[in-house]
Structures are given as structure tokens and as C-alpha cells.
Amino acid sequence: MSDVQQTIAQQIQDNKILIYMKGTPAFPQCGFSAAVVDVFNRLGVPYQTVNVLDNPEIRDGIKAFSNWPTIPQIYIEGKFIGGCDIVREMYARGELQPLVQAAAQKA
Numbered sequence: 001m002s003d004v005q006q007t008i009a010q011q012i013q014d015n016k017i018l019i020y021m022k023g024t025p026a027f028p029q030c031g032f033s034a035a036v037v038d039v040f041n042r043l044g045v046p047y048q049t050v051n052v053l054d055n056p057e058i059r060d061g062i063k064a065f066s067n068w069p070t071i072p073q074i075y076i077e078g079k080f081i082g083g084c085d086i087v088r089e090m091y092a093r094g095e096l097q098p099l100v101q102a103a104a105q106k107a
Helices: 003-014 031-043 056-066 084-092 096-106
Strands: 017-021 048-051 073-076 079-082
Touching: 003 056, 017 031, 017 096, 031 084, 031 096, 073 096, 079 084, 084 096
Parallel strands: 017 048
Antiparallel strands: 017 073, 073 079
């Protein structure tokens, strides 16, 4: 495992809810990242983010790590959940709330 892959694995392990995104929650740099932040803000649970624009190695590495070609990417309790569309669909169906609430209680 490369250093970048190890860093990513450690970030995911260290954070119950982690979003790899473009930009920051206060200043998302793409509409998809903004939409994901909006969903998690509505849920009212603490979450951490990694701005992939700060580190090109993380930006490329997370895509290889998850075998998922796009950003944002959401991890809950170490499990890759998906990207923007999946998170929005799960939220609309009421499937995301129990996952994040359980993770937040363990944090």
C-alpha cells in the first residue's frame, strides 16, 4: 500500500463520518460537494472533510482507493457509501439518517 493509500485509510479509520470533497463546507468548489454538505448539515451530525484540491495525490488516491471515479466521496464508519447522487437518494428515502446518527453516537 502506498503512502497516500495509507494516509487515506488512516483518515477513514480516524473519522466516523468523512467526506472527501472539492473545497470546504463553508466554500464548496463544486455543486456536488455543496449538495453533500447541505445534506449533512440538514442531518445535524458532526462530520469531517478532506479538501482534495489541497493535495493532488489525495485527489487521485481516493479514486483508486474506492474504485469510484468521482468526488465527493462519503465514508461512514469506515464504509464507502458513495457520491452525491447516492447520498441524496439515501437521504430522500430516509436511509441515511439512521447510519449517520449511529455513527455520531459512537464518535
